Amino acid sequence: MKIALAQLDQTAGDVTENVDRAATAVADAATRGADLVVLPELFTVGFFAFESYARVAEGLDGQTFGRLADIAADHGVGLLAGSHVEDLEASADAGVDVPATEGLANTCVFYDRGGKRRAVYRKHHLFGYESAEARLLTAGERLSTVEFEDFTVGMSTCYDLRFPELYRRLADRGVTLVCVPSAWPFPRVEHWKTLARARAIENLTYVAATNGAAEFEDATLLGRSTVYDPWGTTLASAGDDPALVVADLDPDRIESVREEFPALRDRRD
Numbered sequence: 001m002k003i004a005l006a007q008l009d010q011t012a013g014d015v016t017e018n019v020d021r022a023a024t025a026v027a028d029a030a031t032r033g034a035d036l037v038v039l040p041e042l043f044t045v046g047f048f049a050f051e052s053y054a055r056v057a058e059g060l061d062g063q064t065f066g067r068l069a070d071i072a073a074d075h076g077v078g079l080l081a082g083s084h085v086e087d088l089e090a091s092a093d094a095g096v097d098v099p100a101t102e103g104l105a106n107t108c109v110f111y112d113r114g115g116k117r118r119a120v121y122r123k124h125h126l127f128g129y130e131s132a133e134a135r136l137l138t139a140g141e142r143l144s145t146v147e148f149e150d151f152t153v154g155m156s157t158c159y160d161l162r163f164p165e166l167y168r169r170l171a172d173r174g175v176t177l178v179c180v181p182s183a184w185p186f187p188r189v190e191h192w193k194t195l196a197r198a199r200a201i202e203n204l205t206y207v208a209a210t211n212g213a214a215e216f217e218d219a220t221l222l223g224r225s226t227v228y229d230p231w232g233t234t235l236a237s238a239g240d241d242p243a244l245v246v247a248d249l250d251p252d253r254i255e256s257v258r259e260e261f262p263a264l265r266d267r268r269d
Contacts, residue, residue, distance in 0.1 A: 001149040003177075003208055004029035004037045005225040005245040007238050010214035013052035015044045015064055022082070023071050028244055030075035035149050038179045039082030040212040040221075041123075041158050042106060047183030048216035050132040057104050059090030060120065065109060073115030078148050082181045082210070083108045083123065083157060088138065103138035108155050108181055110146050119146040121155035125163050143169060150251040151177045151206075158182035161195040161209075164202065171203040171264065176254045180209040185219040192224060201232035204258050206249055213242045230257040 006025035011017045022039055029037045041047055044064055045056045058064055064084055072079035086107035088098045099122070106123040122140025127133045143166070145154050154175035160166055161180060170178060178199065184192045192211070200207040207228045212221040223240035227247040236247035258264065 001035045001249045004034035005210040007213050007225040007243045009242045010046040012046040012049035036078040038080045038210045041083045041181040041183040043082045044084045053085045057085040057087040061094045069111050069115040072111035076113045079111045080179045099141045119144040123157040125159045127159045154178045167199045177206040182211045184211050186222045197232045200228035204230045
């Protein structure tokens with residue numbers, strides 16, 4: 001399977017422009033033979049555009065989510081559509097099963113090649129340090145996986161990388177590829193590289209960490225979107241400018257690595 005990570009620039013608060021930019025990246029990825037495209041966290045609004053969250057929030061059947069589904073279908077690719085601000089009440093009113101009936105969530109959606117919504121993940125760990133994210137959003141409670149092109153794909157988001165127990169739970173569900181839409185800022189470059197790589201090594205799985213490349217009033221995203229294999233080896237990576245990171249993933253690689261180094265068998269609860 002060929003995966004493409006779309007490391008996007010972002011315009012704070014401008015959903016239309018940001019989704020247009022994502023559509024161009026998905027089209028480019030499809031031209032390059034990508035089967036699965038992964039977009040960054042809250043690329044639709046810009047993670048640090050906190051004042052815009054309530055204005056752009058919508059239910060899972062809303063206009064922005066619908067356009068992302070259309071982008072997947074138009075290009076015939078699987079699309080982990082980064083994340084967008086979900087209005088949980090609007091989703092519930094539309095008959096979508098949600099963990100809470102009010103509030104906003106940082107929500108990733110996986111669309112298949114036909115644009116059908118196949119999985120939903122709401123960010124579990126909201127950034128602390130008295131951040132606006134923790135004040136404005138409701139944490140998710142459920143893990144989500146989806147079968148795609150001989151992979152069992154799991155999802156997490158940005159700050160989740162600091163909590164390895166979440167990734168162990170995904171491994172227990174048979175996940176062989178974890179996609180991590182993110183909005184990781186400077187100066188924590190070494191944290192970004194080390195944590196994503198560690199999640200791949202300790203769970204003997206592929207990890208595809210997609211970051212943005214954008215500058216906001218109070219922060220700059222550091223880019224460096226990277227695909228790691230089950231040994232923690234870098235298959236493809238970018239610098240801090242907008243880029244499309246493409247790598248080939250082999251589902252048989254998971255089995256061969258786990259046979260050669262069966263660390264997961266040695267776990268003790």
